[in-house]
Amino acid sequence: MKYRKLGSTGLDVSVIGVGTWQFGGEWGKDFSQREVDDILHKANELGINFIDTAECYGDHLSEKLIGGYLKNNQRKDWVVATKFGHHFLNDGFKRADEWSAEDVVKQLDTSLAALQTEYVDLYQFHSGSDEVFNNDALWTALDKQVQAGKVRHLGISISSKADTSYQVDSATKVGAEVIQVVYNRLDRKPEELFFPSAERQNLGVLARVPLASGYLSGKYKQGAVFAETDVRHGHDPKEVARQLQLVEEIQKHEVPEGVNMAQWALAWCLKHPAVTLVIPGSKNVEQVTMNAKAAELVE
Secondary structure (H helix, E strand, O other): OOEEEOOOOOOEEEOEOEEOHHHHOOEOOOOOHHHHHHHHHHHHHOOOOEEEOOOOOOOOHHHHHHHHHHOOOOHHHOEEEEEEOEEEOOOOOOEEEOOOHHHHHHHHHHHHHHHOOOOEEEEEEEOOOHHHHOOHHHHHHHHHHHHOOOEEEEEEEOOOOOOOHHHHHOHHHHOEEEEEEEOEOOEOOHHHHOHHHHHHHOOEEEEEOOOOOOHHHOOOOOOOOOOOOEHHHHOOHHHHHHHHHHHHHHHHHOOOOOOOHHHHHHHHHHOOOOOOEEOOEOOOHHHHHHHHHHHHHOO
16 A cells, blocks of 8 residues: 655545445445445555545445444544535435534534544535635634544535535635545546645645546446446436446556556546545445555556
């Protein structure tokens, strides 16, 4: 495993992390505590030390499963990141917004209880609009949580649905030291929209969806069908077909012969100087092992 400094936080993080949206039950599979324990134990064994989760991956369900693991293992071995701003609704893939300072502090306390920890290393504004971002009361309340030791560092998880470069440009002003963006070989917009500002501010950059919702894993061909319980079932079929066609071209012309495509795709993200680490999801121990090997392709 290889490690990098996470922006100005001073934290040493593995270049491969563990994304945990799947633990919330929206990717076609429900996870047991044993399965999550096995995934995180293997990740730790391979040198991975970064976990990214959120308040609305299930109703704090992902956090609870991670907390079930952390209570029986070394908390100090992990950099734990979670998010705020939404409440999971057990109705399809819907969320309710909760952006007031009071609501967010309550979310933090619920997250800490679920994670069974006294602090989170990184607490991230979760894909909100510029309107809710511009809330001095919110950032003042969060600064107080930092001062109280319940949060060590603040971050901004940028929405993929709009150009929110304003939030990246304002990161240092609100006390954020890290941004999280959708970045992969199929979606390179952050290279122009976000990375120059992130580098000027010395922000840590987390690349989420580095395998493009699994399309860059090399497992799916055109015509792939996803179950109704899988969030990808709602993706535009024409766009999915376009992306899978592009994936075939990438695999043919860009991925070196004999190199696993998923590992290549993770390493591709990490070659950009602005990117600190990638946070692919893992459904089993084998996927964690495969993801970790991508570090071997990084200089």
